[in-house]
Amino acid sequence: GESVGLHLPTLSVQEGDNSIINCAYSNSASDYFIWYKQESGKGPQFIIDIRSNMDKRQGQRVTVLLNKTVKHLSLQIAATQPGDSAVYFCAESHGQNFVFGPGTRLSALP
Amino acid sequence: DAGVIQSPRHEVTEMGQEVTLRCKPISGHDYLFWYRQTMMRGLELLIYFNNNVPIDDSGMPEDRFSAKMPNASFSTLKIQPSEPRDSAVYFCASSLAGVRLNEQFFGPGTRLTVL
Numbered sequence: 001g002e003s004v005g006l007h008l009p010t011l012s013v014q015e016g017d018n019s020i021i022n023c024a025y026s027n028s029a030s031d032y033f034i035w036y037k038q039e040s041g042k043g044p045q046f047i048i049d050i051r052s053n054m055d056k057r058q059g060q061r062v063t064v065l066l067n068k069t070v071k072h073l074s075l076q077i078a079a080t081q082p083g084d085s086a087v088y089f090c091a092e093s094h095g096q097n098f099v100f101g102p103g104t105r106l107s108a109l110p
Numbered sequence: 111d112a113g114v115i116q117s118p119r120h121e122v123t124e125m126g127q128e129v130t131l132r133c134k135p136i137s138g139h140d141y142l143f144w145y146r147q148t149m150m151r152g153l154e155l156l157i158y159f160n161n162n163v164p165i166d167d168s169g170m171p172e173d174r175f176s177a178k179m180p181n182a183s184f185s186t187l188k189i190q191p192s193e194p195r196d197s198a199v200y201f202c203a204s205s206l207a208g209v210r211l212n213e214q215f216f217g218p219g220t221r222l223t224v225l
Contacts, residue, residue, distance in 0.1 A: 008149075034211045043114070043201050043216025044153065089152065096166070096209050100153035 008087060010105045019077040021104045023090035028071060030092035030099075035064060035075045038087045038103070047075070047088075080108045114217030116202050122223045128190040131220045134183055135204030143203040143214060144177055144187050153201070158209065159185065192224045 013019045025033070031052040036044035050057045050064045050073075057064050063076040073090050089103035115134040123129055135142045143158040157167040162179045170177070174193070179185040189196055199221050203214040 032211070041218060043203070043219050045216070046212050046214075049212050091153075091211055093211060098155065098211060102149075102152045 008103050008105045010107060012107045012109055013080045015081060015108050015110055016079055019075075019080045019084065019106055019108075021075045021077075021088045021106065023073040023075075023101045025071050025073060025090065025092040025101070026099065027092055027094060028068075030094045032093045033064070033066060033073050034091045034093075035062075035073075036089050036091065036100075037084075038089065040086075044089070077106075080106070082108050082110070084108050114202055114204050114215055116200075116217040116220050118220060119218065120221050120223075122225065123192055124225050125193055126191045127224075128188065129192045129196075129222060129224075131187040131200050131202075131222070133185045133187070133202030133217060135185070135202070136206075136215055137183070139204035139206050139215075140182075141205040141207075141209060141214075142179060142185050143205075143209075144185070145201040145203065145216075147199045147201060147219070148197075156187070189222075192222075194224045197222055197224050 034049040035047045037047050038044045048059045048062050048064050050066050055066050061078045065074045077084055085108045087103045087105050090101040092099050114136055117132045141160050144156040145153050146156055147153045156169045157177045158165055159179045175189055177187045199219045201216050201219045203216045205213040
């Protein structure tokens with residue numbers, strides 16, 4: 001499929017458990033962050049975003065945490081389901097400049 | 111809505127050949143983006159258009175790459191001549207109102223392999 005990730009870090013989680021995926025960003029001036037989900041054979045899909053004036057944002061079963069002190073972003077997925085299996089990656093942006101992270105492959109184990 | 115459409119889905123070519131990737135954005139979207147995704151570099155923005163006009167092509171790696179948008183419903187990314195290091199997945203994305211990441215809808219991508 002059209003996804004990159006044969007050698008990405010992999011996180012294996014039991015179905016029903018929570019998943020935590022981490023991302024370190026590089027630019028302290030970045031003021032907007034986004035998490036994507038990329039399934040095999042598909043393009044990146046927006047999951048959730050957060051601005052730098054916040055440290056936490058919740059969506060449906062997903063929570064993003066931002067720690068600007070250490071330039072760290074995390075994505076928490078509650079009650080992981082088989083359909084959550086995919087590659088997840090973050091992006092940071094400042095104005096019209098954006099940088100995408102390499103990604104983590106999440107596998108939900110039955 | 112069919113979403114962003116890209117063709118071909120897979121392309122295998124030999125070094126030195128010309129490669130043309132095609133994209134049809136979502137109808138009514140004014141912005142179109144071309145990205146490249148590799149294991150080594152992740153997802154990178156190559157170029158984007160607004161109302162068919164190239165706005166920022168600073169991500170285009172070198173002169174071998176060119177992109178056009180002859181009308182609101184069609185764009186091409188051309189590599190001539192292609193090299194093995196061009197092997198990657200190329201994504202097209204479109205958005206209605208601007209360049210914000212959360213407003214961009216991605217196509218399924220074209221996996222390019224240059225032998």
